[in-house]
Amino acid sequence: MARILAVDDSASMRQMVSYTLKVAGHDVVEAADGQQALELAKGTQVDLVLSDVNMPVMDGLTLVKELRALPEYKFTPILMLTTESTLDKKMEGKKAGATGWLVKPFNPDQLLATIKKVLD
Amino acid sequence: MSIDLSQFHQVFFEESYEGLDVMESALLNLQPDKVDSDTINEIFRAAHSIKGGSGTFGFTDVADFTHVVETLLDEIRGEVRDITSDTVELFLKSVDCIRKMIQQHDVGDPYDATDANAIKAQFETILSNDLPTQAGESLAITPVTASHEIQNDSPAPHGWKIYFKPHQDILRTGNDPLRMFRELESLGPLIVAVDVSALPHISLIDPEACYLAWSLELKADVPKAVIDEAFEWVADESELSITPVVVEDDQVSAPEQLTPYRPAVKGSDLSKVEVTSIRVGIDKVDDLINMVGELVITQSMLGELGLDFTMKSLPKLLEGIEQLSQNTRELQESVMRIRMLPISFTFSRFPRLVHDLGRAMGKKIELKLSGEQTELDKTVMEKIGDPLVHLVRNSLDHGIETPQERLTLGKPETGTITLNAFHQGGKIVIQIIDDGAGLNKAKILEKAKQNGMVSDTDVLSDDQIHDLIFKPGFSTADQVSDISGRGVGMDVVRRNIIELNGSVEVESTEGEGSVFTIRLPLTLATLEGQLIRVGRQTYILPLISIVESIQSFQGMLHRVVGGCDLLRLRDEYVPIIQLSSLFNIPSDSKDMEDGLLVVVEGDNMKVAIFIDDLEAQQQVVIKSLEENYKKVEGVSGATILGDGTVSLILDIAGLIKLAGVQRHEYKAVHKGDDYAA
Numbered sequence: 088m089a090r091i092l093a094v095d096d097s098a099s100m101r102q103m104v105s106y107t108l109k110v111a112g113h114d115v116v117e118a119a120d121g122q123q124a125l126e127l128a129k130g131t132q133v134d135l136v137l138s139d140v141n142m143p144v145m146d147g148l149t150l151v152k153e154l155r156a157l158p159e160y161k162f163t164p165i166l167m168l169t170t171e172s173t174l175d176k177k178m179e180g181k182k183a184g185a186t187g188w189l190v191k192p193f194n195p196d197q198l199l200a201t202i203k204k205v206l207d
Numbered sequence: 208m209s210i211d212l213s214q215f216h217q218v219f220f221e222e223s224y225e226g227l228d229v230m231e232s233a234l235l236n237l238q239p240d241k242v243d244s245d246t247i248n249e250i251f252r253a254a255h256s257i258k259g260g261s262g263t264f265g266f267t268d269v270a271d272f273t274h275v276v277e278t279l280l281d282e283i284r285g286e287v288r289d290i291t292s293d294t295v296e297l298f299l300k301s302v303d304c305i306r307k308m309i310q311q312h313d314v315g316d317p318y319d320a321t322d323a324n325a326i327k328a329q330f331e332t333i334l335s336n337d338l339p340t341q342a343g344e345s346l347a348i349t350p351v352t353a354s355h356e357i358q359n360d361s362p363a364p365h366g367w368k369i370y371f372k373p374h375q376d377i378l379r380t381g382n383d384p385l386r387m388f389r390e391l392e393s394l395g396p397l398i399v400a401v402d403v404s405a406l407p408h409i410s411l412i413d414p415e416a417c418y419l420a421w422s423l424e425l426k427a428d429v430p431k432a433v434i435d436e437a438f439e440w441v442a443d444e445s446e447l448s449i450t451p452v453v454v455e456d457d458q459v460s461a462p463e464q465l466t467p468y469r470p471a472v473k474g475s476d477l478s479k480v481e482v483t484s485i486r487v488g489i490d491k492v493d494d495l496i497n498m499v500g501e502l503v504i505t506q507s508m509l510g511e512l513g514l515d516f517t518m519k520s521l522p523k524l525l526e527g528i529e530q531l532s533q534n535t536r537e538l539q540e541s542v543m544r545i546r547m548l549p550i551s552f553t554f555s556r557f558p559r560l561v562h563d564l565g566r567a568m569g570k571k572i573e574l575k576l577s578g579e580q581t582e583l584d585k586t587v588m589e590k591i592g593d594p595l596v597h598l599v600r601n602s603l604d605h606g607i608e609t610p611q612e613r614l615t616l617g618k619p620e621t622g623t624i625t626l627n628a629f630h631q632g633g634k635i636v637i638q639i640i641d642d643g644a645g646l647n648k649a650k651i652l653e654k655a656k657q658n659g660m661v662s663d664t665d666v667l668s669d670d671q672i673h674d675l676i677f678k679p680g681f682s683t684a685d686q687v688s689d690i691s692g693r694g695v696g697m698d699v700v701r702r703n704i705i706e707l708n709g710s711v712e713v714e715s716t717e718g719e720g721s722v723f724t725i726r727l728p729l730t731l732a733t734l735e736g737q738l739i740r741v742g743r744q745t746y747i748l749p750l751i752s753i754v755e756s757i758q759s760f761q762g763m764l765h766r767v768v769g770g771c772d773l774l775r776l777r778d779e780y781v782p783i784i785q786l787s788s789l790f791n792i793p794s795d796s797k798d799m800e801d802g803l804l805v806v807v808e809g810d811n812m813k814v815a816i817f818i819d820d821l822e823a824q825q826q827v828v829i830k831s832l833e834e835n836y837k838k839v840e841g842v843s844g845a846t847i848l849g850d851g852t853v854s855l856i857l858d859i860a861g862l863i864k865l866a867g868v869q870r871h872e873y874k875a876v877h878k879g880d881d882y883a884a
Binding site: 096097098099100102103106107110141142143155161162163164165170178181184185186187188191192193194195204205 | 210212214215216218219222249251252255256258259260262263264270378379380381382383386387390415437439440443444
C-alpha cells in the first residue's frame with residue numbers, strides 16, 4: 088500500500104494515527120515535529136504526509152511550504168490534521184500548499200475515509 | 208473497521224500530565240507586563256494538544272473544558288486580549304482542574320464537575336466581555352461556516368450535473384481532479400466530458416498548471432452533501448456548480464455512510480490498577496543491552512573452557528573470571544543508572560509552590576533552579592520531596608521578608624530562593640539558599656534557654672546556635688505560622704534525611720540569608736562500605752560517614768570516670784564508642800592503645816568507634832534487616848560478603864543512641880580545652 092509520513096507532537100495522537108494506518112496495511116514513518124518530518128521526507132520518498140499544525144520547532148504550515156519547495160514533493164498529497172476548523176486557518180493551509188485537512192477530533196474510520204480520497 | 212482507542216489512553220494521560228507541567232511552569236514564568244509570544248505559544252500548544260487528544264480519545268469533558276482555556280489563550284496569542292495576573296491565576300487553576308479531570312479518567316473514578324463548571328464559567332465571563340483592546344477589530348476566530356455549505360440535503364432522484372473548473376494551481380497543492388472523479392465514480396455511473404477551451408498554445412503551456420474544466424454527470428441517487436465532500440478541499444478556489452438532473456435511470460447504489468464517532472467507554476476495573484513506571488533514556492537501555500551482550504560472551508567463553516579444562520588453561524580461566532567480575536560490576540552500575548532520574552522531577556513542583564505561597568503571604572519571590580539535571584535514585588528522590596518542601600516553605604515564611612521590610616533594609620523588593628543540586632564525592636548535595644533575614648541567633652538562644660535545652664552558662668558557637676533549630680521541640684508558638692507550622696518541625700526534617708543516610712546543616716548570616724545544605728547518598732540500594740573487624744566479627748561502616756581513622760592516639764585519650772571516654776581531636780573532644788562492649792563481643796585489643804579509632808559523623812555529631820582492624824572498602828548491596836528479621840538498634844541493614852558470611856551495616860545515629868552518648872555532654876565539652884584530663 089502507501090508509504091505515509093505521520094507528523095504530530097503528541098505521542099498518543101501519532102500512535103493512534105500510525106496504528107490505524109498500519110492496520111489498514113500502510114507503511115508508516117513517524118515524526119514529532121516539522122523539522123524531523125522534513126529530514127525524514129528528504130531521506131525517503133513518501134506517498135502521503137499527514138501533519139499536525141501546531142508543533143514546536145517547525146509547525147505544520149512551514150513544513151508544507153518546505154516540502155512543496157522540494158521537487159519530489161511538488162504534487163504529493165499533504166493533509167493537515169487540525170483542531171483549528173476556522174476557514175481562515177484552512178485558507179492559510181491551502182496557501183501554504185496543503186492538499187486538504189482533517190478536523191480533530193477524528194476517529195480511525197474518518198481518518199481512513201479521508202486518506203482514501205487522496206490515495207489512488 | 209474498529210480500532211480500540213483505549214490502548215492509547217495511557218500514553219495520552221502521561222502526555223497530558225507532561226503538557227500540564229509545561230503549561231504550569233510556562234505560566235509561572237510569564238510576566239504579565241511583558242508578554243513573551245514564545246511562552247504563550249508554548250502554553251497554547253500544550254492546551255491545544257490536550258484538547259485534540261481528549262476529543263479524539265473520548266474524554267469530552269476535558270475537551271470541552273480545555274476548549275475555553277484554549278480560546279482565551281488564542282485571543283491572548285493573537286494580541287486581541289491582554290493578559291493580567293488574574294488571568295494567569297485563572298489559567299493556573301484551570302491547569303489544576305484539567306489535571307484532576309485526567310487523573311479521574313486515569314483511575315476510572317467518576318468526575319465531579321462542580322469545580323470545572325465554576326472555572327469554565329469564569330472563562331466564559333472573560334470571553335464574553337468586550338475586548339479591552341482593539342475593540343473595533345473583529346476577532347481572528349470566526350464560527351465554523353464553510354462557503355460551500357450544504358443547501359440541499361435531499362438526494363436528487365436522477366443524479367447530478369456538475370461543472371468543475373479548478374484553479375490553475377490545483378496540482379500544486381497535491382490535489383488531483385482524477386482522484387475526485389474516481390471518488391464520484393464509486394457512487395454510481397459517471398459521464399465525464401472535458402473542456403479544453405482554456406488550453407493555451409503548446410509553447411505557452413506550464414506543464415504543472417491545470418487548464419482543463421469538466422462537465423460531469425453522476426447517475427446516482429445521493430445527497431448533494433456527498434458530492435460536496437468530494438470537492439471539499441478545492442471548492443472555494445474553483446468554479447463549481449452542482450445541479451440535479453431529471454433523467455430516467457436505474458437504481459443506484461446507496462451512499463457511503465461514515466459511522467458516527469462514539470467515544471470508547473473505559474472499563475473501570477482494569478483502569479484502577481496503578482502502574483508506577485519510570486521513563487528511561489534510550490542510552491541507558493542501550494548501555495544495558497551492550498553490557499548483557501558482553502556478559503553472554505564471557506559466559507560462553509567460560510563455558511567452553513569448562514568443557515575441556517586442564518591446568519594449562521588456568522590463566523585463561525582466571526582471566527575469564529576477572530572479565531566476568533568486571534561485566535557484573537558494569538552491569539550493576541548500568542542497572543542502578545536506570546533508577547536514576549534527574550532531580551528536576553522534584554524541583555519542578557517548586558515554581559508553583561513558591562508562586563502560590565508567595566501570593567498567599569504577600570511576598571515577592573523569585574525562584575531560581577540550578578543543577579536540575581543532577582541525577583539521583585528514584586526512591587531517594589521520592590523521600591526527599593517532603594523535607595525539601597518544608598525547607599522551602601521555611602525559607603519563604605521565616606527567611607524572606609515582606610517587600611516593605613526589604614525596601615527599608617535596602618534590599619531588592621523581590622527575594623530570591625535558589626534550589627541548587629550537584630554531585631560531590633559520590634553524594635548528591637541539595638541546597639536551599641535564600642537572601643532573607645537569616646537566623647536570629649539571639650532569639651534562638653533565648654528560646655533554647657527557655658526550653659531548658661541550653662543552660663545560661665553555656666557558650667555556643669554560631670554553628671551550634673544555628674543547629675538548635677533542628678532540635679526536637681524547638682518550634683515555638685511565635686514561630687509557628689499558617690505556612691510552616693503544621694506540626695512538622697525541623698527535627699522531623701532532619702530525622703527524615705538521616706533515615707536516608709544523609710545529613711542537613713544550615714549556615715546563616717543575619718540580615719543576609721541562609722543556606723540549608725542537604726547531603727544524600729545517590730542510592731539506597733547499595734552503599735560504599737568500609738569493612739571493620741572487632742574480634743571475629745566484621746561490620747560495615749558507610750564510607751560517607753567516616754571522617755578519619757587514627758592509629759596512634761595515646762596522648763589524645765581522656766578517660767572519664769563514670770562517663771564516656773573521650774578522644775581529644777585537635778580542638779574538640781570526641782566521645783569514644785567501644786563496639787566490643789556495646790555488642791558484648793570479645794575483642795583482640797586488650798588495651799585501648801592497641802586498636803584503631805575510626806572517627807565518624809552521624810546525627811550531626813562526631814564519635815570515634817574503637818575497633819581492632821580496618822579491612823577492605825567495597826560496594827555492598829543493602830538487604831533490609833527489618834523486612835527479613837526485625838529492627839535492630841544501631842544496625843541499618845545487612846549484606847552478604849564475598850565469602851558468604853552475613854555482615855551487619857552499622858548505623859551511626861543508632862549507635863550513638865545505643866551507647867547513650869548524650870548530645871549535651873558533647874556540646875559542653877566542645878572546644879572546652881580545659882575540660883577533663
